[in-house]
Amino acid sequence: MLPTAYVISGANELTAVGTSVPEAPLPGHVIVEIAFTGVCASDIDAYRKGYPYSPTLSGHEWSGVVAAVGEGVVDLAVGDRVSRTTMPACGTCKMCKVGHRDLCDFFSLGSQATAPAHGAYTSHIQVPAGGLIRLPDGMSLEEGAMLEPAAVAYHAVRRSRVEAGDTVLLVGAGVIGLFTMQVARVFGATDVVVVEPDADRRAVALGLGATAAFAPDDPALLETLHGLTDGRGADVAYECAGQGSSLMSMVTYLRPGGRLMMISAPTAVVEVVPALWTSKELDVQTSRAHSRDEFEVLVRLFERGLVRTTGVTTEVVPLSTLPQVFERIVEYGAAHRVLVDPRG
Ligand SMILES: [Zn+2]
Ligand SMILES: [Zn+2]
Structure with a gap:
């Protein structure tokens, strides 16, 4: 039987499709037996809205074990534990x-x-070897599946030049927010200082080293920020909540000349x-995805325990239940990252 994706x-x-x-x-490619795939909020968004997705969106956070290597692949071998990264720069595009x-x-x-x-909502995937990174011994496959959002x-x-x-x-203690905080x-x-409406997420943020965590309407938030900064406000603020509505309130919490990312x-x-931005002369910045060299640094941070997934990946589900899991996340949300195990 063909594997299902x-x-x-x-x-x-x-839709479940047969793959071969x-x-x-x-040549230059590797087949990876998938160990874990994270269900990203952008997958759920694409599922809800039905906008055209690319294959790398539909299951793009994954780790696995090399099952076969193509001709010309010299730096990976069968049995290596790997995670997806982004491609090295091509050097020739515009x-x-x-x-x-x-x-x-x-890059993608x-x-x-x-x-x-x-x-990677499947058991095996063929990708260019340049899109993979070998995981060090001190890093688990569960952590490997979280390397992409951490990047x-x-x-x-x-x-943002912290x-x-x-x-x-930090506004929004979802998966990206929890990694942003640690990095x-x-x-x-x-x-x-974390702003997050969900009490469970606030607890995870505190467990991973946040100085303090507040619900958005908690008056102690501004008081605490001013206490920490002699009344100036935060130097940098990160919008990780997925809702532009917080862009207005974040100005209140930033110091003059601060950075809003x-x-x-x-x-x-x-x-x-x-x-409101110009009155404080804020640097308003955006950030898209990641670059290959950043993955190289990140695996070392994971290996040394400087970036952790404690409380981030708390649930593993079998691949066969993915349609129900998607429906559940649409209806109730997911406090943290659900990992999919294709062997189940
Ligand atoms: Zn993602
Ligand atoms: Zn290029």
């Missing part, structure tokens, strides 16, 4: 040619000529009053 085929449609994985991979290798047109696995016809956080923190002594405000600490942030990418139209 689940793909998002339209609004509220998750070649025994001998293409962005690479003018020195913006970090904005290469072909889905932009490759041999992109898989499905994502989204890492990229944003790196771009420095030692900074006070950080900001690694970059030198002294305090990280959008990590989530809300698709809704939101109202902002730009004069």
Whole structure:
């Protein structure tokens, strides 16, 4: 029987399709036996709205074990534990040619000529070897499945230029927020104050090292921020809630000259009053995905325990239940990341 892959085929449609994985991979490619795939909020969003998805969106956070290597692959072997990364810059596209290798047109696995016809909601996937990273011994396959969302956080923190002594405000303690918080600490942030309506998520954030965590309407939030900063406000604020509605209130919490970084990418139209930004001369920044070199650093942070998944990945479900799991997340949300095990 052909292995099954689940793909998002339209609004509220998750279709099981048969896949065929070649025994001998293409030259330069590797076949990975999937261990865990994370159910990303962007998968759920694509499922709800039915917007055109790419195969790398429909199950794009994954780890596994190399099952076969194609001709010309020298740095990976059968049995290696791996995680997906992003492709190294191609060096020849229009962005690479003018020195913006970090904005290469072909960074995603889905932009490759041999992109898989499905994502990693399946048992095996064939990908270019350049899109993989070997996991160090001290890093589990569960952690490996969270490397991609952690890299989204890492990229944003790196771009926001956090420095030692900074006070950080983090809005939204979902998976990206929890990684952003930990990476900001690694970059030198002294305090990280979290804003999150869900009490369970606030508890996880505190467990992973947040200085304090508040519900959005808690008056102690502003008081605490001012107490930590001699009344100035936060140096950097990260929007990780997926709702542009917090963009207005975040201005209140930032110091003059502070940085406001959008990590989530809300698709809704939101109202902002730009004069509030200019009156404080804020740097308003955005961050897209990640670059290959960031994954190399991140695996070391995971290995040393500087970035952890404690409380982040609390549930593993078998692949066969994916349609019900998607429906449940649409209806009730998911406090943290659900991992899919294709062996189940
Ligand atoms: Zn994702
Ligand atoms: Zn390029």
